[in-house]
Amino acid sequence: MEFHVAGVTVNPLFLVGIGFLVGILGGFFGVGGGFIAGPMMFWVGVPMHFVVGTDLAHMTGKSIVAAKRHRALGHVDIKLGLIMVLSTIAGVELGARIIEALKTTGNLDVVIGSVYVIILLIISGFTAWESLRALRMIRTDSLDIKDAVGFKGIAQRVHGIKLWPMISFPASGIASISLWIVLAVGFITGLLAGSLGVGGGFIRMPLLVYAVGIPTHVAVGTDLFEIMFSSGYGMLTHAIKGNVDVLMALVMHTGAAIGAQIGAVSTRFFIGPRIRLLFSILPLIGALLVLARLMNGAVTHF
């Protein structure tokens, strides 16, 4: 079927399949799944600027429902989420403007594709290494699995930065942290959302756990709360710039609605470091898909 807005021909069932996969990821890992949906769309020939905008659009509807569910479970730190939203939106807007600038130079696919590959490989390697380290700690030191974070030292060092103003997040068990650290996390992930078309969860979640030092289950819920704003604002600004195929986003979302239900049920079987170890494989798959398209330039048709 031809999607006239994006100017590509893609089987809608393939898009439903992508939605289904990222829906499972969203429910299971608490991430939007854009880091795997984006590479898959690029792989089948969707232009990169439409990948970015449409990916954000399809995540918007899904994230509202997911965030509401995690809020009901008490897994969202509203204060932390609302503060991060301010810098997240600034980051998203900057990212969208970078895309516009790259569109005019004609280097969009190569630049954004390469950034995708580098970031996904780093995230995959780091998360796998940390999770294995944390699992070893559990075995040797008998730590509570929910509290086992292989990089606890980083959070302690971050909390030691006394850059005024300091702020507390009782819901996340944080007595004092510099406001600038929180804003920086929001801005970085917003920038990634606006320029790569991802919700930013694949980097926000590790940052919230390792750098800010909040429990994994609160990081998952707060991350989804943030994705709601980053993808919603990102969709609007990208649509106004002509980077969103709404129809494609709607089709992808039909699969995501079912996948999210299955993913949410599955989370009970994996907690703490085991979630993060599984999570590490996904960015690697995304990186390989983008590399495949960049290396031979060929589009895989479905």
Added chain:
Amino acid sequence: MTIELSLYAVLVVAYFLIVLRLLNGILTRLFQSDLVTYAILGLGLVVTQGVLLEWVTSFILNRLKVERVE
């Protein structure tokens, strides 16, 4: 279970017919003429579909007795 799955299949087919056939032309014309309206309408459609599909899938999964996290 057969009834619920059949209902879901009918809903999915109806949805595809409505969205793919009806909206395709409307959204394409709007994209070419007025991007701001296209963006606002797009956001509205995505959010509405998000809420409605959640309601329908939850209802059907509950009827199928598939347990949820809550």
